[in-house]
Every structure is written in structure tokens, then in C-alpha cells.
Amino acid sequence: MLAVIEQVTQVERDWREAPLKSLIERLVRDHRSWRAKDFPLIEHLFDRIEDTAGSMQTSGLLSLRRAFYRLRAEMEGHMSREEHVLFPAIVDAESHAITGSAGPRPGFGSMQNPITMMEDDHDHEDRFLTVMRDAAHGYQLPEGADENLRTLFEALQALEAAMHAHTRIESSILFARALQLSGKKSGS
Numbered sequence: 001m002l003a004v005i006e007q008v009t010q011v012e013r014d015w016r017e018a019p020l021k022s023l024i025e026r027l028v029r030d031h032r033s034w035r036a037k038d039f040p041l042i043e044h045l046f047d048r049i050e051d052t053a054g055s056m057q058t059s060g061l062l063s064l065r066r067a068f069y070r071l072r073a074e075m076e077g078h079m080s081r082e083e084h085v086l087f088p089a090i091v092d093a094e095s096h097a098i099t100g101s102a103g104p105r106p107g108f109g110s111m112q113n114p115i116t117m118m119e120d121d122h123d124h125e126d127r128f129l130t131v132m133r134d135a136a137h138g139y140q141l142p143e144g145a146d147e148n149l150r151t152l153f154e155a156l157q158a159l160e161a162a163m164h165a166h167t168r169i170e171s172s173i174l175f176a177r178a179l180q181l182s183g184k185k186s187g188s
């Protein structure tokens, strides 16, 4: 956890001044990697464990798998809302701030509105991650756990850490800077 915090702090330093457009490109790369790589890999690992069984109570594994599917469904909607609504609006606001021109007022009104929605999504995701961690007993491997379960727990913990880091970058850097930008615009 400490390594993740240090990593995020370094990222915060790196992105405090950089163009928001570049920060958004970096965040969208995370989204793509979860969709294309991590989610399918985790699903595959669940399938493999169910084939071999015996290393974790079936009921615990089922709850964990169900919570993962709920997280993935929530994430699919959330990433789509960020990529199609909020992120383009931030890129637009930044480019108008650079040129000093007044852009059209977005359909959602104030920038605070979609940001509040995204923060609510982040709270939901956090709850699903906690449900998963509880279902997996804190990712403590049971006695006699096989290699498949070990790999699954590693993948789930890596996903949890990556999502926390990603969300923190969005909230503390991207959303904060976007609100600053929109505040300046409405005050000018």
C-alpha cells in the first residue's frame, strides 16, 4: 500500500502542471487495459478455479465472483460516462481556456454536476472492492490453496490497488483542476 501511495504522490507531482488532455489520455489507457486485459484475465482465472475446485469454499468463490461481475458492470458504465461525457468536456474547457474563447455551455450545466456523479460512482466501486475483499477473507490464501487461486488473488489485489490509484488521480488532480478551470471561466 505504501508503494502505491508513493507512486501516486509522484504521479501527482508529474501531473500538477501537465495538460489535462495528456492526463486524460493516460487515464483512458488504464480503462482500456482493464477492459482488454485485466477483466478477461480475471474471468478466465475464475473459470479455471471452478474447473479444479477444492482450494476455496464454493460459496465464498461464488460470492467473490458475483461481486467481481457487479464491479465490472459498474466500471463499464462509469468508464463510458467519463470517456463520453466528462473527459471531452474537460478537454474542451481546457482548450477554450488556452485560447481565451468562451465555449458553448455543456448540456449538463456546471462542471460540478458530472464530477459529483463520477465521485458517487467511485464510492460504489469502492464498496464493491470491499465486498470482494471480504468475500476473499482479506485475500488470505486458505490452507492448501492451489496455484490458480494464488494467481487469482494476486490479480484481484493488483486490480484493487490500480483502481484506488486511478481514482485518486482523478479526484485529487483531474477533477480538482477541471473545477478550478471552470471556476476561473465563470468568474471571468
Ligand SMILES: [Fe+2]
Residues within 6 Å of the ligand: 027, 031, 079, 082, 166, 170
Ligand atoms: Fe477513470
Ligand SMILES: [Fe+2]
Residues within 6 Å of the ligand: 078, 082, 118, 122, 167, 170
Ligand atoms: Fe473514475
